[in-house]
Amino acid sequence: MKKYGKPLGDLIGIKSDFFEHNDKNLAMADDMADALLAQPLRTECKMCHEPFKGGLLYKSHKMGYYLCEKCGHLSSEHADTDAFADKVYIQDNYAGNYSAQDKENYEKRLDMIYIPKAQFLVDCLKKDGIDVGDIRLLDDGAGSGYFVRAMLKLGADAEGIEISPAQVRFANDMAGKDILTQIDAAHITQAIKDTDRSVISAIGVLEHIIMLDETLQAIADNKNIKYLYLSVPMFSFSAMFEASHQSCYNRHVGGTHTHLFSDKSLQYMADRMGFEIADTWKFGSDIMDLYRFICVCLEQNGNPGAKEIFSQQFLPLIDKLQLVVDESEFASEVHMLLKRK
Template identity: 35%
Template sequence: MTLIRRYGKSFTDIADIKGHFFSENENLVRNNYKMAEIYKSQPRRERCKNCDNILNDNVYFTKQKIDYYLCSNCNHLNGAYEDTEDFASAIYVEEVTNYSVTYTNESLQKYIERMDRVYKPKAEFLIHCLDNLGIEYRNKSFCDLGAGSGYFIYALNKLFGINKIKGYEVSTKQVELGNIMLQSEFIYNINISGLQSVIDNSTSNIFSMIGVLEHLTNPRDILSSLRVNPNVEFLYLSLPLFSYSVFFELVNQDVFNRHLSGGHTHLYTMESIEYLCNEFNFDIVGQWQFGTDFMDLYRHMVVRMHELNVSSEAINLFGSKFTEVLDDLQKTADKQHFSSEIHLLLQKRL
C-alpha cells in the first residue's frame, strides 16, 4: 500500500487569524502561567501518556516551571503531571481560562472564513486519501470526537455532501454555536467521561479527532475502544509534535508559549506515533505534515524587538524579509519530520 504524503501549508492562510498572538502577548503569557498552576496541582505523572511505560527520573528540560521527560521506551515527550478529569474540566468545561471565547463570538461570515482557511484543507486531505484508496466515502458514516464548534463537520457536510455524520463535544457553548451554524443538530454534548461509551456503541466507520487525542485523560483507552469496535475502519488524527517550536519556547518563556503549554501537556514524536499504531493495530495510509514553528519564531522575535524598543522601520524590514522565506523554512522542517503538527489517516488492520 502506497503511503499518501503531503508537506507544507502557507502561513498566509492563518496569519491574520493568529494576529492576537502578537498584540495580546502579556495577557496570553499570564494565561500560560494560570493554566500551568492548574496543571501543577495535579498528581505526578509516573507512566508515559503514550505507551504506559514507567518514566525515568531524568528531567529533559524545564519550561514555565514544569519538568518534562522523554520516554525511553517510545520517545514520547511527557509533562510531569497527570491530565486528570479535574484538569480537563477546568480548561474545557468550566472554562476558567476562557478556552472557548475565541470560538463563541463569531458571525456566520467569520465562522465560514475560519472553516475555509483552517478546516476545509483538513477535510480535503481526508477526502483525497479516501478517494485514492478507492473508498466510497459518501456511503460511509462519520463521527467527529471533540467536534468543538463544528468547523470540520461543516466542511464535510456542506462541501462534500456527507450527511451521515455526528459530532460530540464537552463544551456546551461550542455545541450550541456549531449547531446554529450548521442549521441542524449534528453535534451532541457529552461529559468527558462519556466519550468511551460513545465509541463503544457507535456504528460509524470513519472517526476523526482534530487536535483532540492529546487532550484526553485516557487516550490509550480511547484507542483501544476504536480498535475493538468492528464498525471502525479509519481514524483521522491531527496531533501536535515535539518540534522546533518547543525549543523556541524554551528560550522565550515569557513570550506566549503556544505549543507546549496549557492543554498540551505531552507531545508526540514520529517514534511514539509508530509505537501507538503498532500497539493498536493501525496502519498509516495518509500523512500530511505542516507546522507553524517558524511563524512562532517570527512572532517571538517581533515581540522581543518591541520590548527592546527597536524602531518600527527595522521591525518592518525584518518582517518583510523573514515572511518571504517563512514557508520555505517551514517546509524544510516539515520534510525533516520535526515540525509542530501532523495529520494522519490511519486504517485499521484486518
C-alpha cells in the same frame, strides 16, 4: 501517501491575537500551568507507560518535560487529571478562548483551515476506493463544528460529538442545523463503542483526553470503525523555540497541551490499536512561532522599528522555511490517517 507543507495564506490575520495580546495569552497559559503544577507528578510516559528513568529533558514556562526513551513521546512533569480538565476546559471556559466571534470569521476559518484538512481525508479515502458520498464520519471532540462542516461541504455524511454545551450550541447555530450532539465526558467512550460509522476523526483532540488509553481501546474494540483520522501536536522545533523565548506566549507546549506526540509514539499507538499508518501530511507552525517570538521580543526590548524591517524581510520566507522544517520530520503538527489492519 506522504505529503509535506501547506501555504500560510492569511493565517497571520486569523492568529493576530497571538501577536497583539502576548501578555494576556501568556497569563492565561501561566494560570493553566499553575493548575497543572497542583496535580500529582507523573512517573511514566503518557503514551507507552514506560517509567521515566533519567531526569527532565527541559523546563519551559514553569513546567518540566520528560522525553520517553522508548517512544519519543514528550510528557509534562505533572499529570493531566480530571481536576485539571475541569479547571481548564470547564471553569476557564476554554470555548470562549477559541470560538470565532461571528459568522464571517467562522466561515473564513472553515475555508482556510478546515477545508484543506477535510480534503486530505477525502483524497486518502478516494485512493482507498471510497467515494466522498459513501463516507460516514463521526467527529470526536468536535468543538465548534468546523471539521464536521468541512466534511459536509465536501459531500460526506458527517456528525460530531462534543462535551461542551456552549460549543455544541455555537456549532449548531453557525450551521443552521444540528450537526453536533452534546455528550457528557463520562459517556463519550460509550458513544465511540456504539457508533456504526466507519471513519472517526479527532482533530486536535487526542492531546486533551485524560483517559486516552480508554478512548483508543474503544476505537480498537469497535470493528465498525475502519479508519481513524487525527491531527496532534508534535515534539518539534516549536517546542524548542518556546523554551528559548519564555516571555512569549506558549501556544504549543503548556496550557491545555500537557504532552506531545512523536513519529515513534504514533507508530506505537497504531500498533497497539491494530491499525496501520496509511497516510501522513506534515505541516507545522514552527516558523510562524519563531517569527512571532522575534516580533514580540523586539517589541519587548524597545525595538519596534527593527520589528517592522524584520517583518517585511521575513514574512515572504515563511512558507519556504516551514517546508524545510516539515520535510525534516520535526514539525509541530501532523495529520494522519490510520487504517484497521
